Amino acid sequence: MTASTIESEVRSYCRSWPVVFTHGRGSRTYDRDGRAYLDFFAGAGALNYGHNHPVLKRALLDYLEQDGVTHSLDMLTAAKEDFLTEFAARVLAPRGLDYRVQFPGPTGTNSVEAALKLARKVTGRQNVVAFTGGFHGMSLGSLAVTGNAAKRAGAGVPLGHTWRIPYDGFAGGRVSGLQLLDGMLADSSSGMDLPAAVIVETVQGEGGVNPARLTWLADLAELCARRGILLIVDDIQMGCGRTGPFFSFEAAGITPDIVCLSKSISGYGLPMALTLFRTELDVWQPGEHNGTFRGNNPAFVTAAAALREFWADSTLEKRTTARDRLLEESLGELARRHTGHVAAARGRGLVWGVSFREPGMAKRAAAEAFARGLLVETAGSHDEVMKVMPPLTITDEDLAEGLSVLQEAVTSAVGGRRTAVAGTR
Incomplete structure (x- = not known):
């Protein structure tokens, strides 16, 4: 008997991300094979400060x-x-x-x-x-x-x-x-x-x-x-x-x-x-x-x-506000590039959604992102929105990397190509 055979069918996230995670640090989480995944999920909003922040x-x-x-x-x-x-x-x-x-x-x-x-x-x-x-x-x-x-x-x-x-x-x-x-x-x-x-x-x-x-x-x-x-x-x-x-x-x-x-x-x-x-x-x-x-x-x-x-000062708030403009520009450009498939990019601060015209396309794009080592979930009435929600503490380099992966994942999803590789070292 294994863990997957005794856990209830109600489980959901592990179906989208079928790996065993073992530890996390900052904006990345790792599976037991040592693969690293950039986290644009942030525990559904429970990890605004990332994984295992050293001070906390x-x-x-x-x-x-x-x-x-x-x-x-x-x-x-x-x-x-x-x-x-x-x-x-x-x-x-x-x-x-x-x-x-x-x-x-x-x-x-x-x-x-x-x-x-x-x-x-x-x-x-x-x-x-x-x-x-x-x-x-x-x-x-x-x-x-x-x-x-x-x-x-x-x-x-x-x-x-x-x-x-x-x-x-x-x-x-x-x-x-x-x-x-x-x-x-x-x-x-x-x-x-x-x-x-x-x-x-x-x-x-x-x-x-x-x-x-x-x-x-x-x-x-x-x-x-x-x-x-x-x-x-x-x-x-x-x-x-x-x-x-x-x-x-x-x-x-x-x-x-x-x-x-x-x-x-x-x-x-x-x-x-x-x-x-x-x-x-x-x-x-x-x-x-x-x-x-x-x-x-x-x-x-x-x-x-x-x-x-x-929250001793306004540093984090100002950084998130600045990154709001960055995501608006990056995801807006993605929407314009794929206007036949992407209906809109919308959000505020460090929570943004890419809404697809065809509901199944968001899940496909999220799967392509996972194959490239990026965790994103879907939302909306028909799971038609790919949700972008990185930790507030993410570095500029990791944020840029994640947005680049998103561009690749959406391009692959709307083009019908499939990527089999999951995770990065």
Whole structure:
């Protein structure tokens, strides 16, 4: 009996990348044959600072060697106190954010569930507005506000209490979701009761790398404030610097009522999630929302180290903003070169998508990239988008190499050629 024969059929990434990975360093990960793969996947956004960053690794090893507390539920620990102090000083205070911090459990979907539950408790209302193309997690509440039909079907039960409206640019921008929402709320005969909250991603990741216009996000925030609706921003994949600023909503000049964070908040790929909310929304009773693994102390240690290393100044943010222009130029040129096959290149910061006219072409291009030693995944309603998401800490040389490989992979995929070699030494 082998590992592949006893693991459930639900496994997915190992089907696209059928090698056994053993270690990673920086922007590269290695298989057990010694082949190196340049990583433009970054743990689906959980490795914004790359693999095994030496500063974060040292902090973690020191903590473990000192027999630091590893499990504590929500008890007080030195590691949690250090993280909260750093988070308040380096993230909240500089942005003037009066947020309480909740540890809802170790994953992004835990954060979303807490946000939805809190919004309903605060307002006394049940329905939530979500958007076409949105993805918010795999537990039932998160699935209810997720758009993807295949993922929703896996629930096996009805998913209700959600109104879904068009996201920015849906159907070529022919329908304005915000005008629709505002108009329905203004009409007492529309059948839409005032919702508890609106949940939105500023850039839809799994939905196909769809960035909302900053003006659209500002209009959404204004609508919610005017109507007395709580605004939840799901920043699980796009937060922690992925679009440039620490929070992806900063560029729009808005302040959400509730924010969901996970993935790279630990800085090291360790499970950790936060739900942030305005102080006046903190109506929880002690223990009313809890979980055994909401106090991951090793993650607190690496998270605090990441805040000190990367968010003491604006260096990382400025570098990501500069690279946004580089990717726009490089992937835009790729789209123009293959205009018969590539519909668009779009993104923000260091998350970009190459959208193909033929859905199967994105998977073919991703397979060609893997054969050349580059990891990229696909996204979108029909996996029609090749998603480009390297670590924020990637070197200029590795970024240039990866973009060159992408050009080769797309050229080979649209030309119908196949490459059999996987990985590079």
